[in-house]
Amino acid sequence: MTEVDQPIQSKEYKYEVLPDDYTQYDLSYKLIVIGDSGVGKSCLTNKATKNIFSESYNATVGFEFFIFNIKINDKILKYKYGIHVNKNCIKV
Numbered sequence: 001m002t003e004v005d006q007p008i009q010s011k012e013y014k015y016e017v018l019p020d021d022y023t024q025y026d027l028s029y030k031l032i033v034i035g036d037s038g039v040g041k042s043c044l045t046n047k048a049t050k051n052i053f054s055e056s057y058n059a060t061v062g063f064e065f066f067i068f069n070i071k072i073n074d075k076i077l078k079y080k081y082g083i084h085v086n087k088n089c090i091k092v
């Protein structure tokens with residue numbers, strides 16, 4: 001993938017950020033980001049998944065969903081981030 005910043009390479013690990021719609025993976029993780037409105041949930045997730053930081057504030061209404069796929073050495077990891085404003089609305 002070219003439009004996403006690639007992580008800094010290390011000698012031990014080789015990283016490659018893959019497109020969001022990449023379907024293959026070896027390991028899958030689901031992460032839930034919980035917090036009151038305006039604490040920085042969307043910014044944190046955008047920075048982690050797209051390396052983007054925006055100072056504009058658009059309140060998350062209900063639920064936001066982000067996908068992040070990365071290849072580390074020979075393993076493809078799929079991260080699914082769910083952002084909730086209100087922890088009381090989570091159904092696992």
Ligand SMILES: Nc1nc2c(ncn2[C@@H]2O[C@H](COP(=O)(O)OP(=O)(O)O)[C@@H](O)[C@H]2O)c(=O)[nH]1
Pocket residue numbers: 035036037038039040041042043044054055056057058059060
């Ligand atoms: N200075 C600074 N501002 C931040 C940081 N994280 C979030 N913000 C600002 O805080 C506001 C709310 O962030 P946002 O991620 O939209 O909050 P959310 O409602 O929890 O998703 C935005 O105006 C962001 O620009 C941070 O680490 N530093």
Ligand SMILES: [Mg+2]
Pocket residue numbers: 041042043058059060
């Ligand atoms: Mg938000």
